[in-house]
Amino acid sequence: MTGIDTPAAATGIVGIDIGGTKIGGLLVSDAGVVLARGSVPAPASLGGAAMADAAAGLARDLAARADVYLTAVGVGAAGVIDHETGTVRAASATFVDWAGFPLADALESRLSVPVRVENDVNAFLLGEVAAHDRSEHDVLGVMLGTGVGGAVIIDGELxxxxxxAAGEIGHTPGYSDHVCTCGQTGHLETLASGTSIGRRYAERVGGAALDARVVAEHARAGDQHAIAVFRAAGRALALACASAATLLDLPHAIVGGGVSSAWDLLEPAIEETLRTDSPVSGLPLRITPARLGGDAVALGAIETARRALVLVDAGRT
Ligand SMILES: [Zn+2]
Known part of the structure; x- marks a missing residue:
């Protein structure tokens, strides 16, 4: 077989989801089909270079397994990200040597392909919107995880x-008297994050804070304290979404993260709140659970990389 007879090699884009404990990756073909997936432990305590080594190794492994050439890599990473340079601006203490780390440059030098980096919640929202309804141009995203993150797409763009820091709805005030992880008081996160759900339940019944998933099990078994904690989370979430939707004329909020798996417990208070606190536009605000599960951040990162490649190609012609 000569090179002339060899069909053009397939190409694809890798999306990487960098968290504090795990780095996940997806390889997607040009047609949008997931060809490979995998994950490696995140060496967050070893510094940015070790994280970049791990992420680059995962991308190479996915490309080798699917036998495709990488054309680009998109990354959704925890922390405040400068999306234009792909540098981490600020990050939690879990990540050693992460704030200030030039993540896009580090990955480009390891992989020799263009790399785009987004904040993970921004990537989550882009992934959800790109996968399900490309006609949706104005939407709020909320991630209920260890903390509460947010993102906004307006006119189809993040x-x-x-x-x-646009869209950081988790740290908007007025929802409680509890101290937030950021040091301020009353933020949405003090009621709606997984950590807070565990703490608020422990305050009612005593004992150590439980995992939000365990509190959800108690609620489903009829525990009125657990039900009340989820009701408070759902109401605060809906009020925050209604405020954002009113301010920016957003018809839809997509809610993801681990806590959203307890949608059955959040939804009654959300629906009740939306009936009394709807946007002044008169149009109903929809608040719906995310649908991509754990793939949303990586798929959104791929969408970021794809959009950047389109811009580069347009600039060449
Ligand atoms: Zn806060």
């Missing part, structure tokens, strides 16, 4: 804001 809105980053001058400091990369």
């Amino acid at each position: 809105r980053h804001g001058p400091h990369g």
Whole structure:
């Protein structure tokens, strides 16, 4: 077989989801088909270079397994990200040597392909919107995980804001008297994060804070304290979404993260709140659970890389 007879090699884009404990990856063909997936432990305590080594190794492994050439890599990473340079601006203490780390440059030098980096919640929202309804141009995203993150798409584009912090709905005030992880008081996160659900339940019944999943099991078994904790989370979430939707005329909020798996427990308070606190536009606000599960961040990262490649190609012609 000569090179002339060899069909053009298939190409694909890898999306990488970098968290504090795990780095997950998906390889997607140009037609949008997932060809390979995998994950490796995140060496967050060893610094940015070790994280970049692990992420690059995962991308190479996925490409080799699917036998495709990589054309680009997209990354959704925890922390405040400068999406234009792909540098991490700020990060939690879990990540050693992460704030200031030039993640896109580090990956480009290891993989020799263009790399785009987004904040993981931004990537989550882009993934959800791109996968399910490309006609949706104005949407709020909320991630109920260890903390509460947010993102906003306006006119079909992620809105980053001058400091990369647009959409951070988890740290909007007025929902409780509890101290937030950020040190301020009353933020949405103090009622709606997985950590807070565990703490609020422990305050009612005593004992150590439980995992939110365990509190959800108690609620489903009829525990009124657990039900009340989820009701408070659902109501605060809906009020925060209604405020954002009113301010920006957003018809839809997509809610993901681990806590959203307890949608059956959140939904009654969400629906009740939306009946009394709807946007002034008169149009109903929809608040729905995310549908991609754990793949959303990686798929959104791929969408970020794909959009950047289109821009580069357009610039060449
Ligand atoms: Zn806060």
